[in-house]
Amino acid sequence: MRIELVNTGNELLLGDTINTNAAWIGQRIAALGLMVSRHLVVSDGAVIGEAIAEAASRSDVVLVSGGLGPTADDLTREMTAELLGLPLELDERLAQDLREFFAQRNRPMADSNLRQVMVPRGATVLPNPFGTAPGLYFPAELGRSRGFNTHVFLLPGPPRELKPMMENQVEPRLGKLIHGDRRRVVRYLKITGLGESDLVARVERDLEAIEGLGLGYCIRAGDVDLRLSGDAQCVGQAEALVRSRLEAHIVSDDNRLLEEVVVAELAALGQKVATAESCTGGLLSSRLTDIPGSSAVFGHGWVVYANEAKVGQLGVDGGRIAQHGAVSPEVALAMARGALARSGSDHALALTGIAGPGGGSHEKPVGTVFVALVSRVGPDLVLPLLLPGSRDRFKLMATQAALDMLRRRLLGLANREGTQEA
């Protein structure tokens, strides 16, 4: 089965908007076991008609996004109806909904808004709870008189309208077209602390031997999302295999981020963490506080960029800094101990390192970082890491390592390889 994606919007061609919809749709289609064959972006206006005709002549399914709005440039609905030879008819129920939408907001409704509730005869309306433009589905048989045999879906452009419509309205229909009545399962395992090649070496060969399993990787700095898809039995078998090999590295199986998992585990245990950051400059506490409800588990953080701050705010011994250097396991531990004592938290994480581009030496090159974890119960830990690359990547990877160290402690998992007991 061949699927093409068509987007319309000058903002995409001008580069004012990065096309995140396309990547997201690509992932959703991949999770159904297929790959988008082509992805085409065209400008606003009548050229969308041509683009849909081209795509439909080559494909079984065409997904179109954008151009369903009320302005004169929004022509996706009209062009598709014309292409398939279907008259447009006003849908009275949708029109009533639209009038109410505007009335509730005390906004006048322009006549042009009624274009959004014109429905090509025979097309199925896809409700849009998050905007004024409903989507439309044209089953393949609607276009046969014009020589097409293609299922066409028209979706709104804004991600917060497109995504729920894709998940709730499009994917169930696509699933049926692709897999008939066979139930299909998708599982995402978020894996941290392993590079892609390491991950591939540990599980890929055995996963590829599982009949009918769809396998995908989505690589981010510090994380790999492993995507397993297929029938329930083969996905279950694959998940068991991955769990048996990589258990301690699996952060979540429900798309939760590492920081979400850490906040949830702390909350479940009724515990708190404090942070003491030098080289990461507050990114660790910022990631923790990105999570709603984090105030229950995080109260105190220090950004001790200067040595005087390490000494003055956290009680790190100046002599120790002079002896070992600010970037050392000793100072990382002293920072964590200071944060633990001053905050009254159950755990404290500390980071000290060299983000670069300046400040490195032969002995301690740019990218060197020490991550310390000190808890009320449990041994003090220091993890030495070398994270070369950009400053952004350094900060992200270092905070990832710190969060993962705490995650493992909270779950009672074995210490990470390479972790030193101090």
Add this chain to the structure above:
Amino acid sequence: MRIELVNTGNELLLGDTINTNAAWIGQRIAALGLMVSRHLVVSDGAVIGEAIAEAASRSDVVLVSGGLGPTADDLTREMTAELLGLPLELDERLAQDLREFFAQRNRPMADSNLRQVMVPRGATVLPNPFGTAPGLYFPAELGRSRGFNTHVFLLPGPPRELKPMMENQVEPRLGKLIHGDRRRVVRYLKITGLGESDLVARVERDLEAIEGLGLGYCIRAGDVDLRLSGDAQCVGQAEALVRSRLEAHIVSDDNRLLEEVVVAELAALGQKVATAESCTGGLLSSRLTDIPGSSAVFGHGWVVYANEAKVGQLGVDGGRIAQHGAVSPEVALAMARGALARSGSDHALALTGIAGPGGGSHEKPVGTVFVALVSRVGPDLVLPLLLPGSRDRFKLMATQAALDMLRRRLLGLANREGTQEA
């Protein structure tokens, strides 16, 4: 002049990589006064030939990225040569460079790497200082025997290889094709503290009256980049107009971020800033420390998420918190004063607010935030803001407001409208 963009890469269609190249190229082309007409993404392999043929048959210029690597799926070079009827010839100098590249890294060179230095006869090699795959330029006349009249550029896929090649090799050639020998100027003005509609109301009509001026907006949370392009005279006139209307809102005219400007201004003055953050959880200090060299201007930060931290770490009076609430101008100022005194810095910024989704009240709804600035010299300031929306957006906009408050003080600019003297 019609320009199309073609990308190849399964990772784009599977959604494993977000296509940031396309948006970036779109912006670069817009800065030359044009809009990309179409953007097509196809999979790895031979289908790239078809895609280039289609694009070339419709366009004056085709930009292709991806598929120049050494693997069997990388066929962009071969397919383009075949399409235009040009034999491939080994470029001995490039081959020598490539052998040295591998020798320097002590890595064996596979024979397949030599495919990267095969050059279609008549094509111009575009050097790639950041990777092993050179780019190629096919002037329009090369394809005339096959019925094409299109300039074709082949570029590598990785952004760090593509971007410098686009800027240094492609844009000068495109500029000549588009504008002949007329010199063209592009100016980006980064504007903060004004919504898009506000910005449009203040300058758009008068900018549009300037003959020959290309005008574009790139909107981000908290920022608008205004793009002015055209000949030196009209861009100069437009810039003068924007500066006269919006001077205090212009952060940079050289693409520098707000935090870069703040760090540079502090460094120039030999001054330091400290931070005291509640609702933004360390994002402010993290943004400052994203900038290389920030350790010269930032040494101390506090993340006082809990009230005990505000009291214990920064000396905020508990009675004041009880009287006014933790989210109040009084507490924001007390946090800033505490940070200033404890850090010995010249300035201190403090933020306290309600990021949501929980914690709001009728009087202080979710999105309420107070930003305080206290300096050794100059009046204490508190800015009250309401920033509804997601938690991420709240944190970004609140830190943007704080950085801008400091920027204005450092530049001796008039206080922002709505700022209260405390």
